[in-house]
Amino acid sequence: MAQRVDLANLSALVSTVEEFDRLTADTLPDLLDHAAGQTRRYLRETGQWADDIGHEKLALRWGYELVERFLVCGRSEVPCRPLFLLDSLIAKFFSQPNPLCYHKDLCSPLGRFLDGLTSRAVLSRDALTALYYHLYGFGQGGVVQLLGLGPAESQRVYKNFERWRRTGWQRAVTEIGMTEAELRELEIIQNRDPQRLNQEADRLIPMVQEHYRRSEPEHFPCLSRRQWEDLFHHGYGYDYQVWHLALCRDCMAEAYAIRLDGLTETRGVQIDLHLRPLLKGRVASFLWVQRGGGNGTERPAQRISTASR
């Protein structure tokens, strides 16, 4: 009943930005529920729904993304009726072809982790750079060497890793809906049989990458080996390299083969899944592990990269 009243308020005309901010701040849970409900409805109508926690979390996550966009975009649409505006944003989003990266296997904890991380990488430069570590185990130095970046771009990569380590990873994991228990469970599997987890990730990653590569500009196609060689030789297209290689395994293999001579660490481009962010150094890593990853909880040790660049 209370929600209905709030939704009625949201349907009323809002004339100023301050009024919009106030109203939306008061009704955030209702807005989230509304957007999650619409997402659930979309999934049901397209035959992609199952009554389990994975699907519920998926609906909530996409509801959150939509409300976040609505909160920022709505300020420039005042005067407006907030609920109608949210519905229009949702309708626009779901009217796109394949708006969500959906596959039943992606509702598992590992699937949600990979999907959420890649989805975040599309929106965040920090997450995009961190993807090289989470999927292949490249540290910041490895990324710089692999992409052949100049001093300014290298500096940026180091900052990306730093921000991801400090706040980005934790925030992303929370927004994905991964609980500490789920992470720990994955880590147990990884410690017991790392090959198995990597193989499962190897199976899921292509479908995730294929979906999220849509967010690349149209002029970012897959290149031939010769074109990659030209790109590295002439040293241009940093943006393209960072974007595309993080989201395309085949091109990553090409680029790695070309850049192999310049790399100090030849780890290959086999999937080497890392669930936690790269730690700063050995001492810091040790402290981090002893403290339980900064979360105040005990957990199995994260595999520490030897490259603490």
Place this chain on the structure above:
Amino acid sequence: MEQNGQLSGYRQHLVEALRQHPRRRYREEPGSLQVFVNQECIGTLDCGWGGTSLVSVSQDKPIRVIELRTASGVLAGSLCARDIGVQTARFPVGPHAIEVSICNQLDRGTLRAEFRPAVSFIQRVRRVASATLAAVRRPGWMMRPLPGIAHRTGWGRAAVLSQTALALAVLFLVVDRLADRTGTWKTVTTSAAEKAFVRQEHRLAKLVEQQASVIQAIKVQQRDVARLDRAVAAADRQSRKRHEAEALLLSRLSSEAADRERMWNEIQSLTAAKEALSKDVAVLESRAVVAEARRENSVQPFRFWVSFHDGTSDKSIEELIQGIHGRKGPVDAGWYSVEVNLSQPQSPATFVESLRKTKIVKAVKTNLTTTQGQ
């Protein structure tokens, strides 16, 4: 139960993240801002070095939504663009701002996003100083006689005089300022003059800013006009193409019409020929009918009696009757009654005569009462 708890906890996390969003947006260091157009990342605005940064893109489809995200993924700005027309917006990112301008046409969209860092105190001072310098320089620049006027003696002299007067005034002001600085004239009037000068400086600085904005607006207008020209030229080209296509279509249609007329004429002539032919056929048919009728009318039944020589076999008799297409009747005392159809110009007499010449015929009579010789 545990799952419900997990879900409500997750929901609570998300609500809290949404609640924190405006604060994060304000506190966030932009780093390199990513610009998304229609959900595609089209470039980054480098905001780390303190200067302005610009991203512009022009594409073959209208711009529907733009999003600006910091390096950590915080949504700093988002805008749903109008279908057609120009739209501008300003998004605050921490103390800085991003200015966005979108120009949408039916088949084209252009975006210009500019990062404007917050102006520090030192930068403000520097800006006022440069404006003042420009204001001091300006009278000297204005004193130059206008081209086209200088060669005329009267105007030239007036210009020279006014330039001299202005130069003297500026000199007086400079001396006045110098004297003020050295402290020789410390009166109330000097302080008032100083205030007035500061006010003038402010006005001049404002004027310079206004002029810069006017120039900017003129440039924008020029760009718009150029864009409009291009759109008009494109529309003109399209209409020309359409006209050409229409002309081609018209010529094809006219040739088709001529063909159709020719075919119609042929059909007409064929129809006329067919009509004539059918008339002829009808005439011929009627003639054939008439001839048939006449032929039918000309056939007459003729009955006679015939006797045969003794010993003539029945088979020979039958063959003869069949040979003359006769119909055999009753036999009375050796006389066979036979009926035949005689057609024109054959007469009963000639028929009987020809029959008598047959070898097996003994006698022929047309009436049973007549004698054998008849």
